[in-house]
Amino acid sequence: MAGKRYLDFFGGIVTVGLGHCEPRVVAAIEKQIKTLQHVSTLFPTEPLVALAERVCELFPGERPAKAFFTNSGTEAIETAILTARIHTQRSEVIALRHGYHGRSMLAMSMTAHSPWRLGGVQDPSIRHARAPYCYRCPLKLSYPSCGVACAEDVEDVIKTTTSGRPAAFIAEPIMGVGGFITPPKEYPGRVAEIVRRHEGLYIADEVQTGWGRTGGTWFGIEQYGVKPDIVVGAKSLGNGVPIGLTMARAAVADSWKGSTIATFGGNPVTAAAAKTVIDVIESDGLVQNAATTGGHFRQRLEGLREKHAVVGDVRGMGMMQALELVKDRETKEPAPERATAVLEAAKDQGLIIGKGGLYGNVLRISPALNVTPADADQAADLLDAAFAATAG
Numbered sequence: 001m002a003g004k005r006y007l008d009f010f011g012g013i014v015t016v017g018l019g020h021c022e023p024r025v026v027a028a029i030e031k032q033i034k035t036l037q038h039v040s041t042l043f044p045t046e047p048l049v050a051l052a053e054r055v056c057e058l059f060p061g062e063r064p065a066k067a068f069f070t071n072s073g074t075e076a077i078e079t080a081i082l083t084a085r086i087h088t089q090r091s092e093v094i095a096l097r098h099g100y101h102g103r104s105m106l107a108m109s110m111t112a113h114s115p116w117r118l119g120g121v122q123d124p125s126i127r128h129a130r131a132p133y134c135y136r137c138p139l140k141l142s143y144p145s146c147g148v149a150c151a152e153d154v155e156d157v158i159k160t161t162t163s164g165r166p167a168a169f170i171a172e173p174i175m176g177v178g179g180f181i182t183p184p185k186e187y188p189g190r191v192a193e194i195v196r197r198h199e200g201l202y203i204a205d206e207v208q209t210g211w212g213r214t215g216g217t218w219f220g221i222e223q224y225g226v227k228p229d230i231v232v233g234a235k236s237l238g239n240g241v242p243i244g245l246t247m248a249r250a251a252v253a254d255s256w257k258g259s260t261i262a263t264f265g266g267n268p269v270t271a272a273a274a275k276t277v278i279d280v281i282e283s284d285g286l287v288q289n290a291a292t293t294g295g296h297f298r299q300r301l302e303g304l305r306e307k308h309a310v311v312g313d314v315r316g317m318g319m320m321q322a323l324e325l326v327k328d329r330e331t332k333e334p335a336p337e338r339a340t341a342v343l344e345a346a347k348d349q350g351l352i353i354g355k356g357g358l359y360g361n362v363l364r365i366s367p368a369l370n371v372t373p374a375d376a377d378q379a380a381d382l383l384d385a386a387f388a389a390t391a392g
């Protein structure tokens with residue numbers, strides 16, 4: 001609305017990690033667009049090479065790594081699955097229920113949310129294991145006495161629904177669209193062990209969790225101590241410019257023998273912006289700020305749970321925090337109408353947040369990595385007021 005100020009705590013769906021119009025990113029774009037806008041990857045430009053070197057230095061798996069750039073998370077996901085299939089000479093892929101991976105046919109096939117699976121025709125080589133969704137445990141168990149039994153479902157799925165020779169397992173370290181479902185700390189490691197025993201690759205979809213979002217580490221998967229074979233990035237790597245990145249350890253990437261091209265992939269303007277994003281995250285200490293200010297914000301959200309009975313669960317890491325709303329804490333019946341009401345009330349008061357989860361009852365909050373504790377306090381106060389305004 002004209003003249004109205006907003007505190008944006010969703011960042012264009014977990015994308016504007018440095019805040020809107022970050023001056024150093026704007027300057028890098030301006031400079032590059034006056035120098036060279038587009039030649040395609042037929043010519044490796046300086047910005048493209050500089051970005052590729054930088055992201056490969058950060059690769060959280062076994063290094064050296066190699067990078068391929070596209071224009072969106074969906075394309076990067078496609079590239080990751082194709083890379084795994086080419087490398088392993090296998091086709092079956094295990095994804096997670098409640099996961100989201102994009103909007104191509106393959107990505108929709110891996111996405112396990114009925115509202116996001118359009119068109120009916122699905123890739124027949126995708127299987128889905130149970131999600132590590134502790135608040136609504138699919139096995140009706142409780143952590144930690146469950147022994148993270150959900151991880152064993154991956155083995156069961158491989159043994160019962162595939163040829164026993166999977167190409168890969170793919171998961172988001174924190175399941176974004178699913179409502180910031182945050183697996184228990186043992187889960188990714190257990191699954192990696194199972195998948196590797198069956199000689200499949202581990203793909204980390206870091207489209208939402210990458211570039212410091214989870215606080216303290218560059219990638220969400222590093223929180224769990226797992227070294228992925230392939231990593232997918234997008235969203236906040238560009239702070240708003242369209243970009244997709246697929247990185248793989250060199251032995252996997254080198255399996256590509258045929259031709260492939262993305263006309264705009266690694267575009268110099270995009271590459272200059274993304275390289276600057278990484279430089280700013282580093283020079284401003286934002287990976288650490290996401291942990292410290294994110295921790296402070298989390299405390300405030302825990303306070304909201306104590307105050308408002310509708311808040312059934314608080315979860316997430318760093319600058320990726322969620323509140324799951326329920327009508328009753330015992331039955332955990334989802335409260336999607338209240339989630340919509342709180343989101344709208346917050347917007348009216350000048351706070352932008354997001355919504356998600358299979359039941360539409362999870363408030364998703366993902367501010368820029370450089371917010372201050374005062375910003376976090378202001379957001380928490382506005383949320384508190386939005387809960388109060390929608391009660392009863």
Ligand SMILES: Cc1ncc(COP(=O)(O)O)c(C=O)c1O
Binds near residue numbers: 074101172208
């Ligand atoms: C985890 C994850 N993977 C992949 C995608 C697809 O990215 P895009 O919308 O850029 O195609 C998204 C988008 O929200 C996502 O959250």
